[in-house]
Amino acid sequence: MKTLIIFITLSLTTAVMCAQDVTVLDEAKLFYAPLNAEISQKGDSYVFKINESASQRFAKDPIGFMKANFDIQGFINYTANEKYSGYLVTFVSRNGSLEADFDENGKLLETRQQFDNVILPHEIRNNVFSNYDGYSLTKAKYSARTKGEIIAKATYSIRLDNGKEKQNLKIDARSSGIGVAVN
Numbered sequence: 289m290k291t292l293i294i295f296i297t298l299s300l301t302t303a304v305m306c307a308q309d310v311t312v313l314d315e316a317k318l319f320y321a322p323l324n325a326e327i328s329q330k331g332d333s334y335v336f337k338i339n340e341s342a343s344q345r346f347a348k349d350p351i352g353f354m355k356a357n358f359d360i361q362g363f364i365n366y367t368a369n370e371k372y373s374g375y376l377v378t379f380v381s382r383n384g385s386l387e388a389d390f391d392e393n394g395k396l397l398e399t400r401q402q403f404d405n406v407i408l409p410h411e412i413r414n415n416v417f418s419n420y421d422g423y424s425l426t427k428a429k430y431s432a433r434t435k436g437e438i439i440a441k442a443t444y445s446i447r448l449d450n451g452k453e454k455q456n457l458k459i460d461a462r463s464s465g466i467g468v469a470v471n
Contacts, residue, residue: 333376334363343381350386350401351437354379360394384430398440401432408444412459416446420455423448432461 326337336358338346346353358377367375374397375390384403391397406428408416416425426449432442442461447454 333378335378335380338379338381340382343383346379346381346386347383347403347406350379350384350403351399351434354386354388360390360396364392364394396436398436399432399434401430401434403430404428406430406444408446412444412461416448416457416459420448420450423450423453423455430461 328335328337342353342357358379360375360377363375363377373392375392375394377388377390379386379388383405384401387400389397389399404427408425408428413425417423425446427445427447429445430442431445433440439462444457444459444461446457446459448457449455
């Protein structure tokens with residue numbers, strides 16, 4: 289009986305040890321994309337479609353969102369075979385977009401931002417409604433350009449309606465000290 293137990297134990301041990309084969313996997317390239325964004329490419333231009341769950345954070349601070357969720361150096365390493373002299377990376381959400389131009393070393397050169405249906409900053413909203421009594425806000429757009437991370441131009445385009453009367457306003461966000469792209 290003792291011999292039978294030892295024989296069964298040795299047989300099972302041998303069977304388990306022989307059953308473990310090593311599987312070699314192919315190399316996988318990885319790079320960090322913002323919150324599992326959908327990525328598309330056209331030439332040296334890449335478009336990252338921001339998921340719905342992150343679109344509010346993106347619209348609130350696009351450059352901050354890009355810096356927190358996009359690794360340009362990892363991206364450059366990922367596209368090293370292409371030998372680009374610069375990169376145009378566009379982040380798109382349901383409310384707007386941020387286009388960022390990087391040089392070949394990953395330095396941010398400029399950005400362009402366009403957002404629809406933005407919530408106006410408290411200061412601007414109060415100023416508009418105190419000067420346009422009886423009007424209702426129907427559209428609010430924000431556009432900005434930066435040189436590096438410094439805002440060069442930022443405007444709010446607002447449409448106000450009061451029955452048949454309509455007013456279109458352009459407000460310089462820089463002069464008011466308020467902008468969506470402030471870091």
